[in-house]
Amino acid sequence: MFYREAGQYKSSYEADAAVFPLRQDRIAIAAILLVAFVVLPLTASDFVLSSVMIPILVFSLAAIALNILTGYTGLISLGTAGFMGVGGYACYKLTSAFPGINIVVHIALSGFFAAGIGVLFGLPSLRIKGFYLAVATLAAQFFLSWCFIRVAWLYNYNVSGAIEVPTRTLFGVTITGPTASPQARYLVVLCFVVVMTWLASNLVHGRIGRMWMAVRDMDIAAELIGIKLYQTKLLAFAVSSFYCGVAGALMVFLWLGASEADSFNINQSFLILFMVIIGGLGSLVGSFFGATFIWGFPILLRVLPDYVNALIANIHGLLYLPGRPIVWVINSATVEHLQFMFVGALIIFFLIVEPHGLARLWQIAKQKLRVWPFPY
Amino acid sequence: MDLLYSIFIDPFVQMVQVPDLFVQTLWEGLVSGVLYALIALGFVLIFKASGVFNFAQGIMVVFAALTLIGLYTLLGRWGLGSGHFAAFVALALTIAVMYAVAFGVERLMLRPLVNQPDIILFMATFGLTYFLIGLGEIVFGGEPKIMIAEQLYLPKGSIDFKILGGLVSLQKIDIAAAVIASVMVATLAVFFQKTRIGRALRAVADSHKAALSVGISLEQIWVIVWFAAGIVALATGIMWGARSNVSFALQIIALKALPVLILGGFTSIPGAIVGGVIIGVGEKIGEFYWGPLLGSGIESWLAYVIALVFLLFRPQGLFGERIIERI
Numbered sequence: 001m002f003y004r005e006a007g008q009y010k011s012s013y014e015a016d017a018a019v020f021p022l023r024q025d026r027i028a029i030a031a032i033l034l035v036a037f038v039v040l041p042l043t044a045s046d047f048v049l050s051s052v053m054i055p056i057l058v059f060s061l062a063a064i065a066l067n068i069l070t071g072y073t074g075l076i077s078l079g080t081a082g083f084m085g086v087g088g089y090a091c092y093k094l095t096s097a098f099p100g101i102n103i104v105v106h107i108a109l110s111g112f113f114a115a116g117i118g119v120l121f122g123l124p125s126l127r128i129k130g131f132y133l134a135v136a137t138l139a140a141q142f143f144l145s146w147c148f149i150r151v152a153w154l155y156n157y158n159v160s161g162a163i164e165v166p167t168r169t170l171f172g173v174t175i176t177g178p179t180a181s182p183q184a185r186y187l188v189v190l191c192f193v194v195v196m197t198w199l200a201s202n203l204v205h206g207r208i209g210r211m212w213m214a215v216r217d218m219d220i221a222a223e224l225i226g227i228k229l230y231q232t233k234l235l236a237f238a239v240s241s242f243y244c245g246v247a248g249a250l251m252v253f254l255w256l257g258a259s260e261a262d263s264f265n266i267n268q269s270f271l272i273l274f275m276v277i278i279g280g281l282g283s284l285v286g287s288f289f290g291a292t293f294i295w296g297f298p299i300l301l302r303v304l305p306d307y308v309n310a311l312i313a314n315i316h317g318l319l320y321l322p323g324r325p326i327v328w329v330i331n332s333a334t335v336e337h338l339q340f341m342f343v344g345a346l347i348i349f350f351l352i353v354e355p356h357g358l359a360r361l362w363q364i365a366k367q368k369l370r371v372w373p374f375p376y
Numbered sequence: 377m378d379l380l381y382s383i384f385i386d387p388f389v390q391m392v393q394v395p396d397l398f399v400q401t402l403w404e405g406l407v408s409g410v411l412y413a414l415i416a417l418g419f420v421l422i423f424k425a426s427g428v429f430n431f432a433q434g435i436m437v438v439f440a441a442l443t444l445i446g447l448y449t450l451l452g453r454w455g456l457g458s459g460h461f462a463a464f465v466a467l468a469l470t471i472a473v474m475y476a477v478a479f480g481v482e483r484l485m486l487r488p489l490v491n492q493p494d495i496i497l498f499m500a501t502f503g504l505t506y507f508l509i510g511l512g513e514i515v516f517g518g519e520p521k522i523m524i525a526e527q528l529y530l531p532k533g534s535i536d537f538k539i540l541g542g543l544v545s546l547q548k549i550d551i552a553a554a555v556i557a558s559v560m561v562a563t564l565a566v567f568f569q570k571t572r573i574g575r576a577l578r579a580v581a582d583s584h585k586a587a588l589s590v591g592i593s594l595e596q597i598w599v600i601v602w603f604a605a606g607i608v609a610l611a612t613g614i615m616w617g618a619r620s621n622v623s624f625a626l627q628i629i630a631l632k633a634l635p636v637l638i639l640g641g642f643t644s645i646p647g648a649i650v651g652g653v654i655i656g657v658g659e660k661i662g663e664f665y666w667g668p669l670l671g672s673g674i675e676s677w678l679a680y681v682i683a684l685v686f687l688l689f690r691p692q693g694l695f696g697e698r699i700i701e702r703i
Binding site: 076124127128130131132134135136138139142143145146266270273274277334336337338339340341342343344345346347348351352355 | 429484485488489492494495496498499500502503504505506507508509510511513514628631634635637638642674676677680681683684687688
């Protein structure tokens with residue numbers, strides 16, 4: 001009813017192979033882009049832009065990176081944050097070495113450094129796979145974290161051991177550093193994410209993406225039909241790490257504004273892995289769902305205790321127990337722990353109910369819309 | 377030249393010149409190796425018997441240790457005193473709690489996920505890890521706690537040996553840990569090879585469907601094996617807690633069991649021990665003699681790099697079963 005392909009005829013192969021073959025899809029994506037590029041920067045508050053939207057976009061990019069490696073190529077990686085860190089630190093070194101070149105160029109270039117490191121740690125992937133590879137990437141994670149602390153050259157021998165983002169401009173508008181407005185930072189991040197998602201979409205729908213998926217589904221069979229395993233896996237590592245690197249550079253320069261080694265620790269890697277799982281392995285749109293869910297959910301939980309506490313106080317007042325103190329008040333530490341429990345339980349719940357993640361739920365919803373008002 | 381000297385010659389000269397320090401480092405490595413091995417043992421148990429790579433083993437160690445301490449203080453508050461008796465009551469209760477955890481995991485997590493791909497089960501244990509971290513923090517609080525080692529008749533203090541012209545001191549608790557680890561490994565090996573349940577466990581690991589079809593109760597086996605892993609976790613928690621405090625940081629240290637597993641092979645119980653000792657000794661020696669060259673702290677990643685290099689030559693580990701792939 002709402003979402004039907006009836007009457008939409010295709011007269012060329014290009015139209016048939018398009019990413020969004022349906023008119024409704026194209027309208028929807030245009031509407032989303034319009035909201036993201038025009039409505040949100042104009043209407044959303046600074047808090048929403050800098051603590052909700054920018055992190056979600058950065059994490060979406062990181063989740064796409066991990067999805068390319070884990071979802072499309074079937075190589076588990078626990079070193080995502082390490083590769084993001086490489087991007088962040090590379091960008092910092094680049095912009096302090098060549099301050100004349102625009103920061104946007106540096107952010108894009110820093111991806112290549114991350115890609116190089118990623119390929120290096122991807123080298124064992126031919127001989128090992130599955131959990132063994134996960135441990136190998138864990139080696140990357142711990143080694144890189146150690147480098148970020150011990151190699152003082154990376155943060156220009158700063159006494160604090162942290163990197164401070166310098167002020168840089170684009171077309172005369174300040175986009176990094178403490179004086180940059182959330183709107184400017186948001187728009188730059190959004191441009192990066194949109195362009196890179198478009199590139200990733202073309203990659204995974206094309207020949208390379210099919211090679212990756214063939215390797216994921218059965219590597220020996222893929223080898224027999226003429227796919228060079230080593231090159232394909234290393235390419236996946238390179239592309240994935242490139243995306244990680246750009247995400248890391250965006251994270252340091254346009255979101256956090258300053259960063260230390262702890263921003264890229266193992267928990268960050270796990271967080272991104274959860275985003276990919278909950279969003280849906282092997283789905284680009286799932287990466288956005290996962291990032292939104294994992295980042296947005298705790299924010300909701302953080303807002304919640306005020307309401308709950310107010311409610312408890314109200315009930316307390318209603319029950320008329322003025323003499324007794326309120327025993328049970330949710331404080332922020334409890335919320336943080338509850339958040340851990342919720343996230344853990346949710347992961348298990350999702351794996352049981354829908355192992356293919358939010359992306360599959362989205363597909364089911366689309367199908368329901370297509371056949372509505374009939375059940376099937 | 378100077379650099380080459382300091383990498384390839386100087387550390388060995390130091391080892392020979394100050395042998396007592398070398399022996400001390402070796403012992404430290406051995407002990408931390410045993411503790412890694414204990415954690416790895418929990419991983420191996422579950423992997424061997426259900427094919428699940430249990431990421432939550434580390435937090436189970438912390439959780440078990442915290443439960444023990446928490447119950448002990450609770451018993452003290454209830455007036456059961458704070459002596460040996462209360463400690464052992466707490467121990468028994470903790471074992472019951474670990475059984476409850478195993479039961480809950482089987483009922484709520486594994487049963488609905490039966491016959492799913494390995495990766496899904498692996499991810500589910502991630503979820504379990506986060507759940508247990510949150511639960512542990514809410515119930516027991518985040519601050520480090522002191523293990524009730526003395527009440528459990530664990531030895532304290534150290535024995536000093538005068539050898540090689542120096543003094544080598546061995547902590548008694550470390551010796552106890554080594555003994556307990558060996559006893560546990562021996563028991564588990566016998567359990568796996570000789571008993572009915574052990575054979576059933578190995579059958580389940582090979583194939584869920586085949587095991588079901590010959591009449592092995594998957595549910596029962598899973599509860600048993602998670603319970604066994606819980607007890608191993610408890611022992612590890614007590615031992616580790618007696619050396620330092622019990623805190624959630626231990627959970628990250630538990631990740632060190634992963635390189636141990638790779639060295640030893642995922643399915644080998646003796647492999648876990650040998651791998652643990654190799655990693656522990658390699659790490660401590662590396663940190664002590666080569667660490668200063670790189671600016672120290674290399675302990676955090678050396679184990680992984682050792683494992684990584686090892687993987688390139690023997691992907692199935694020291695004692696692992698050879699992986700044969702068919703289309």
